[in-house]
Amino acid sequence: MKFPGKRKSKHYFPVNARDPLLLAAQLEQEEGSWVVGIDQTLVDIEAKVDDDFLQRYGLSAGHSLVIDDATAEALYSELMRDALITHQFAGGTIGNTLHNYSVLADDRSVLLGVMCNNIQIGGYAYRYLCNTSSRMDLNHLQGVDGAIGRCFTLIGDHGERTFAISPGLMNQLHADSIPEEVIAGASALVLTSYLVRCQPGEPMPEATLRAIGYAKKHNVPVVLTLGTKYVIQDNPEFWRDFLRDHVSIVAMNEEEALALTGEADPLLAANMALDWVDLVLCTAGPTGLYMAGFTEDAFKRKTNHPLLPGAIAEFNQYEFSRAMRHQDCVQPLRIFSHIAPYMGGPEKIMNTNGAGDGALAALLHDITANNFHRQKVPNSSKHARAYLTYSSLAQVCKYANRVSYQVLNQHSPRLTRGLPEREDSLEESYWDR
Secondary structure (H helix, E strand, C coil): CCCCCCCCCCCCCCCCCCCCCHHHHCCCCCCCCCCEEECEEEEEEEEEEHHHHHHHCCCCCCCCCCCCHHHHHHHHHHHHHHCEEEEECCHHHHHHHHHHHHHCCCCEEEEEEECCCCCCCCHHHHHHHHHHCEEEEECCCCCECCCCCCEEEEEECCCCCEEEEEEECCCCHHHHHHHHHHHCCCEEEEHHHHHHCCCCCCCCCHHHHHHHHHHHHHCCCCCCCCCCHHHHHHHHHHHHHHHHCCCEEEEEEHHHHHHCCCCCCCCHHHHHHHCCCCCCEEEEEHHHHEEEEEHHHHHHHCCCCCCCCCCCCCCCCCCEEEEEEEHHCEEEEEEEECCCCHHHHHCCCCCCCCCCHHHHHHHHHHHHHHHHHHHHCCCCHHHHHCCCEEEHHHHHHHHHHHHHHHHHHCCCCCCCEEEEEEEEEEEEHCCCC
């Protein structure tokens, strides 16, 4: 487990060093910490094609269409045969998040979902495995006799993008494939709204609810990323109830926040979401990133950053506080933080897909590092109360913001390496507090 962020800390964070005073306790507690997530396993396939190709497969240039398995197989075979594919990336919002978590933390994450029983070298399922961190545990995937999901991005002669989506068997995860022991020992269970929005008869929603049941039983925080505004705006009341009944942490962007709450201001939307959950992460594009949560009123910590104006006056005044679950507070106090885009944002954005997943991976790293540290140094002053995060809300904002920037600066939504050890563009004070 790497330290979350790049700052120095007065608190001992054991990684490689073995303090002889702690060694006995460490040998007794080797269970470790990890995150577990459920995903619709899919591969993003990008290819350059001509107009005749689109017509042959009944696709409309510039539009998105769901295609059946037979069409997808024929389309993919032709792309492979004529060497038209330019990129094949492992996809899926939870898969991306867990991969990025494992790269940042250099530690274990567990993916639940389906995978082809028969994998062809060079094929899409093979590419999924190749583009996934070796620190991601894939041993609990459920085998299926057929294809996982495929999202084809077909670029025409004039650069116009056409999307063909083949779900395959990605929603065929059965409830019996959810291992209770893996969820019981996890620091968080990570889900997406897509998992409960499937075709009638598909088992994925039941599997998701089974996992949520295990998480509640073992007091494991449930994290939900909202996926897209189109899913939420169909029935916002359903999602409000779902959050209230099942979820501890919600991750969303400003459009999803508006669909969920009716509030266009991300700060007000995050504040409303605290009626249903314990912690909120809201990315807001060029405006930056917001977080909202709870802390114990008696142990709140004032910021030394400038107080920010907004719909909630001086909303960031206690952003140096650490987040807690509402149930663990005697007198819960709402706390908020905001950070502008790192270095003003990338000079050229290479990829907007996955920036929110990167931010969530940073938050998960901080939460899991807190559990790791509690196991290794249980008497530390860091654990005098039942905090959810290792770091202050302001610090988690900085870390999430930095990881988002890294994803925006590359073509793939998955990190190929962790943050650089030294960043000449940053003053040492950036990572303080």
